[in-house]
Amino acid sequence: MDMTKSSGSITLVDVAREAGVSLKTASRVLNREVSVSGDTLERVQSAMARLGYRPNELARGLKAKKSATIGMVVKNLADPFAANVVKAVQDVARANGYIVILANSGWDPEVERSEVESLIRHQVEGLIISPLGGSKSTFLDIIPPGFHVVTLDQPIRKAAFDSVMINNRQSASDAVQHLLGHGYDRVVALSTRPWLHTSMERIAGYRDAMRERGFESLVASVDHESFITKEWLGGVLKEHKANALISMNWVCTIAALRGLKQNGKRPLRDIAFISFDDFELADTIQPTVSAVRQPTEEFGYEAAQLLFQRLRGTSQQRRRTIALPTTFIPRESCGCRL
Amino acid sequence: MDMTKSSGSITLVDVAREAGVSLKTASRVLNREVSVSGDTLERVQSAMARLGYRPNELARGLKAKKSATIGMVVKNLADPFAANVVKAVQDVARANGYIVILANSGWDPEVERSEVESLIRHQVEGLIISPLGGSKSTFLDIIPPGFHVVTLDQPIRKAAFDSVMINNRQSASDAVQHLLGHGYDRVVALSTRPWLHTSMERIAGYRDAMRERGFESLVASVDHESFITKEWLGGVLKEHKANALISMNWVCTIAALRGLKQNGKRPLRDIAFISFDDFELADTIQPTVSAVRQPTEEFGYEAAQLLFQRLRGTSQQRRRTIALPTTFIPRESCGCRL
DNA sequence: ATGAAAGCGCTAACAA
DNA sequence: TTGTTAGCGCTTTCAT
Numbered sequence: 001m002d003m004t005k006s007s008g009s010i011t012l013v014d015v016a017r018e019a020g021v022s023l024k025t026a027s028r029v030l031n032r033e034v035s036v037s038g039d040t041l042e043r044v045q046s047a048m049a050r051l052g053y054r055p056n057e058l059a060r061g062l063k064a065k066k067s068a069t070i071g072m073v074v075k076n077l078a079d080p081f082a083a084n085v086v087k088a089v090q091d092v093a094r095a096n097g098y099i100v101i102l103a104n105s106g107w108d109p110e111v112e113r114s115e116v117e118s119l120i121r122h123q124v125e126g127l128i129i130s131p132l133g134g135s136k137s138t139f140l141d142i143i144p145p146g147f148h149v150v151t152l153d154q155p156i157r158k159a160a161f162d163s164v165m166i167n168n169r170q171s172a173s174d175a176v177q178h179l180l181g182h183g184y185d186r187v188v189a190l191s192t193r194p195w196l197h198t199s200m201e202r203i204a205g206y207r208d209a210m211r212e213r214g215f216e217s218l219v220a221s222v223d224h225e226s227f228i229t230k231e232w233l234g235g236v237l238k239e240h241k242a243n244a245l246i247s248m249n250w251v252c253t254i255a256a257l258r259g260l261k262q263n264g265k266r267p268l269r270d271i272a273f274i275s276f277d278d279f280e281l282a283d284t285i286q287p288t289v290s291a292v293r294q295p296t297e298e299f300g301y302e303a304a305q306l307l308f309q310r311l312r313g314t315s316q317q318r319r320r321t322i323a324l325p326t327t328f329i330p331r332e333s334c335g336c337r338l
Numbered sequence: 339m340d341m342t343k344s345s346g347s348i349t350l351v352d353v354a355r356e357a358g359v360s361l362k363t364a365s366r367v368l369n370r371e372v373s374v375s376g377d378t379l380e381r382v383q384s385a386m387a388r389l390g391y392r393p394n395e396l397a398r399g400l401k402a403k404k405s406a407t408i409g410m411v412v413k414n415l416a417d418p419f420a421a422n423v424v425k426a427v428q429d430v431a432r433a434n435g436y437i438v439i440l441a442n443s444g445w446d447p448e449v450e451r452s453e454v455e456s457l458i459r460h461q462v463e464g465l466i467i468s469p470l471g472g473s474k475s476t477f478l479d480i481i482p483p484g485f486h487v488v489t490l491d492q493p494i495r496k497a498a499f500d501s502v503m504i505n506n507r508q509s510a511s512d513a514v515q516h517l518l519g520h521g522y523d524r525v526v527a528l529s530t531r532p533w534l535h536t537s538m539e540r541i542a543g544y545r546d547a548m549r550e551r552g553f554e555s556l557v558a559s560v561d562h563e564s565f566i567t568k569e570w571l572g573g574v575l576k577e578h579k580a581n582a583l584i585s586m587n588w589v590c591t592i593a594a595l596r597g598l599k600q601n602g603k604r605p606l607r608d609i610a611f612i613s614f615d616d617f618e619l620a621d622t623i624q625p626t627v628s629a630v631r632q633p634t635e636e637f638g639y640e641a642a643q644l645l646f647q648r649l650r651g652t653s654q655q656r657r658r659t660i661a662l663p664t665t666f667i668p669r670e671s672c673g674c675r676l
Numbered sequence: 677a678t679g680a681a682a683g684c685g686c687t688a689a690c691a692a
Numbered sequence: 693t694t695g696t697t698a699g700c701g702c703t704t705t706c707a708t
Contacts, residue, residue, distance in 0.1 A: 009482070011701055022679045027703065035677055054482075057460045058400045059701035063684045067396060069439075069460070077428070083421040090415070090442050094449075099456055101407075102440040104428050111432075118437055122395045122407070144347070144392075258622045266624075284596045285623040286604075349685055360695045365687060373693055397685035401700045 010051045019047035030055060061123060070307060071119035073103045073112060073129040079250055081277060081296060082130065085152065088300025089128055096308050098125075105132060113139045120144065126307045131156065133196045148310040150303050154197040160319040162306045166294050168198050171326040172205030175246060175274050175292050178328060180213055182335035184244035184272050188236060190228070190256055191221040191248040202248045202276060218242065225251045233259035237271065244272035244334075253277060253289075273333040288331035295324050348389045357385035368393060399461060408645060409457030411441045411450060411467040417588055419615060419634060420468065423490065426638025427466055434646055436463075443470060451477045458482065464645045469494065471534045486648040488641050492535045498657040500644045504632055506536055509664040510543030513584060513612050513630050516666060518551055520673035522582035522610050526574060528594055529559040529586040530566070540586045540614060556580065563589045571597035575609065582610035582672075591615060591627075611671040626669035633662050 016026040021040055028036050029044040036044075047053075061067040072089055074082040086102060093100045101124060103115035112132055116139040119127060126148040131137040133154050140159055143149060151163040179187050189206040191199050203219055210217045220236040222228060233256070236242070245260075247253040253275040260267060267273040268287040275282065278293035302322050330336040354364040359378055366374050367382040374382075385391075399405040410427055412420040424440060431438045439462060441453035450470055454477040457465060464486040469475045471492050478497055481487060489501040517525050527544040529537050541557055548555045556578040560566060571594070574580070583598075585591040591613040598605060605611040606625045613620065616631035640660050668674040 013701075023701095024679055024703085025677085028678085031703085037677060040677080054455075055459055056400075056701055058396050058405060059684090060703075061684095062394075062396050062400055062686085062701080063703040065684075077421050077425040078418070080416070080418060080421070083415050083418070086440070087415040087442055090440065091444075094441075094453070099439050099441070099460060101437050102424070102428060103432075103437070104425055106429075115432070117392075121393055122437060254618050254622075257619065261622050280592050281595065281619060281623065284592075284599050285619065347685095351685080361685095362687085362695060363693085366694085369687080375693060378693080394685050397700090398687075399700095400685080400702085401687040403700075 010053050011056070012053070014051055015044065015047050015053050018051055019044045065123075067123040067125055068098050069101060069122065069124045070098050071101045071103065071116075071122075071124035071127045071129075073105055073115055073119070073127070073131075075105050075107055075130050075132065077102075077104050080279065081250060081294060084296040085130075085300035085303070088297045089304045092301055092304035092308065098308075107132060109136050109138050112137060113142065117142050120147070125311055126150070128152065128303050128307055130154070133193075136195065148307060150307045150310075152299070152303055155321060162310070162320045162322075164299060164303045164306065164322045164324065165197075166299075166324045166326050168201035169205035169208065171292050171328075172202040172246075172248070172276065173209045174205075175276065175328055176206050176209035177212075178290075178330070179244045179246065179272055179274060179334055180209060180215070182244075182272065184335070185213075185215055186218065186240060186242050187215070187244040187246060187272075188218045188220055188240050188242040189246055189248060190233075190236075190252050191219065192225050192228070192252055193223060194221045199248060206246065225255050228252070228255040228259055230259055230262040234263040237263070237265070242271060244274075246274045246276065248276045250275075250277040250279060253279065257289075267333040268335065272335050278329060282329075283331060287333045290331040290334035290336065291329050293327045293329050295326070298324055348391050349394070350391070352389055353382065353385050353391050356389055357382045403461075405461040405463055406436050407439060407460065407462045408436050408642075409439045409441065409454075409460075409462035409465045409467075411443055411453055411457070411465070411469075413443050413445055413468050413470065415440075415442050418617065419588060419632065422634040423468075423638035423641070426635045427642045430639055430642035430646065436646075445470060447474050447476050450475060451480065455480050458485070463649055464488070466490065466641050466645055468492070471531075474533065486645060488645045488648075490637070490641055493659060500648070500658045500660075502637060502641045502644065502660045502662065503535075504637075504662045504664050506539035507543035507546065509630050509666075510540040510584070510586070510614065511547045512543075513614065513666055514544050514547035515550075516628075516668070517582045517584065517610055517612060517672055518547060518553070520582075520610065522673070523551075523553055524556065524578060524580050525553070525582040525584060525610075526556045526558055526578050526580040527584055527586060528566070528571075528574075528590050529557065530563050530590055531561060532559045537586060544584065563593050566590070566593040566597055568597055568600040572601040575601070575603070580609060582612075584612045584614065586614045588613075588615040588617060591617065595627075605671040606673065610673050616667060620667075621669060625671045628669040628672035628674065629667050631665045631667050633664070636662055 012026050016023045026044050077083055090100045105112035109132055128150045130152040131154045149161040151161050153165050155163050193199055207217045218240040247256045265271055275289050275291040278291040282289040282291050350364050354361045364382050415421055428438045443450035447470055466488045468490040469492045487499040489499050491503050493501050545555045558574040585594045603609055613627050613629040616629040620627040620629050
């Protein structure tokens with residue numbers, strides 16, 4: 001072996017020279033392979049410590065075709081739900097010795113596509129993505145065959161990806177039934193981005209509940225949250241003679257609460273209210289807001305588990321979908337007396 | 339050249355063969371080098387497209403010693419402020435052709451240290467970190483000389499890192515003066531993790547304002563947010579005969595609002611309130627909450643700019659600290675009539 | 677239990 | 693303008 005080169009940083013070759021062993025032996029120590037005698041093991045380890053050796057994961061990954069890296073793409077990191085899911089994924093990744101490359105699609109299909117492309121170029125071993133949905137997402141064709149993807153909230157029909165979601169339809173239906181149980185009959189469903197799987201399912205659940213009681217479905221849906229203006233919301237409520245409102249996601253909830261206030265309406269006093277998505281302060285503001293709580297941590301945790309099982313080759317099944325249960329948190333705004 | 343190998347995925351060698359040029363020429367096209375004739379350029383590009391070629395950024399980075407990757411470490415992604423900063427950093431990184439590896443220290447010094455170590459092993463070109471602070475942070479000794487680090491919220495005395503922060507002391511002082519201007523004289527400052535630079539500075543600003551008017555400083559500080567229980571908060575307010583309260587960060591604000599409610603006290607009616615950190619719904623809840631708003635996007639943006647300027651070698655100065663201005667948003671809870 | 681040589685996919689000299 | 697030869701730092705045959 002040569003071992004005469006001297007580059008900037010300390011490499012395994014340096015360690016090997018310092019320990020008086022071959023490059024391969026040093027490599028064995030680094031990878032905790034068994035076939036190393038106690039003596040050499042110690043010599044190499046002390047050489048590593050002395051030199052302050054840092055393995056280069058890029059070089060390691062290049063040859064071994066393992067980057068110890070997973071990619072994650074979310075739609076909007078500013079959404080607390082998304083942020084918490086990322087956090088959970090990151091925890092699991094760390095426990096598995098992996099790092100997470102994070103991308104934010106910002107609801108832009110082109111960004112989503114180019115970020116996925118970028119992640120693949122960086123040799124992520126797998127991908128957890130919260131897709132923009134159906135026809136909006138255009139990243140499918142750049143996923144290499146056999147590449148492991150786990151989708152969040154949105155199943156992809158054309159591909160056999162694992163996915164994690166909640167039981168959107170049933171959860172929404174239950175919440176609406178709760179409202180109906182309090183005697184409200186004109187429940188308006190407030191939703192955005194109707195093409196999303198979550199939106200469609202939740203609206204479907206809403207319709208289920210309304211239909212079952214023979215009530216008219218009153219769906220107010222817009223493409224973007226910013227369309228929920230004071231005037232629009234006021235118009236919707238008046239037109240439908242609404243006495244209850246259920247917002248179908250967090251951004252909607254914020255917009256709804258703000259819009260109600262701007263229209264001089266207070267939850268409960270003027271209109272019953274349920275939020276699909278629990279949030280900080282829901283138990284604190286006046287009135288407290290009843291909410292459908294999604295299991296945030298489990299969501300990220302399960303997604304990561306699904307992915308790492310694939311990476312380990314543990315699971316061979318064709319496609320797995322995990323549907324997590326939600327919890328309805330009755331508070332004041334739905335009409336419950338607490 | 340050989341070009342006979344056939345591995346799994348398509349490499350530059352495959353492209354070169356397909357286009358009938360040398361490996362280096364293909365590489366030139368990939369890197370948009372100028373010295374390529376229009377004819378070959380097109381041949382290579384069409385070969386890339388035909389083969390569906392994906393550059394391997396790991397291999398690229400290994401040789402060029404450029405990973406096109408930066409690392410980011412935050413304390414708690416669940417904090418909306420942190421999440422938004424990450425988002426902004428990610429945007430800038432994407433615009434520069436970089437990706438972001440995200441880590442969450444979760445307030446654990448050992449995790450912080452090991453995550454930094456991991457990022458360095460993965461050859462990130464630079465690091466943006468929101469450090470745990472002073473004696474808690476132990477990652478300093480693993481930063482290689484010349485490595486570019488930008489710290490958030492917390493200057494590191496022992497190292498010449500660039501940093502971005504807000505004018506904590508002045509902002510806090512201004513907010514407290516506002517409260518004093520409304521006639522409140524017994525203002526309690528509610529803070530956590532007192533060793534943090536942000537906490538210390540904000541408390542210092544609070545004391546400045548109180549001292550200036552000859553009022554007694556009433557600081558209620560605990561190590562961890564979970565210590566802000568109903569009983570503790572009730573005791574503090576009673577003991578200090580508080581008629582106003584300023585909470586020094588977001589988690590504090592949430593805990594304070596919840597704690598006040600549990601003690602049967604309402605902001606404004608029973609006690610004036612200002613939150614250091616604006617939040618969703620601050621303008622919506624009853625009463626609306628006056629807040630010191632931090633420039634979230636700019637924060638992440640400036641940090642990323644600082645880092646990329648270093649990476650480009652644009653800036654040679656010894657050390658730069660950017661102090662961003664805050665905005666006080668007067669709402670109802672401080673006593674303002676709107 | 678240990679080592680020599682080859683090569684992962686790419687870029688960087690240095691030719692031609 | 694194009695190609696050749698070396699590696700980047702590591703893992704992997706295949707020997708010994």
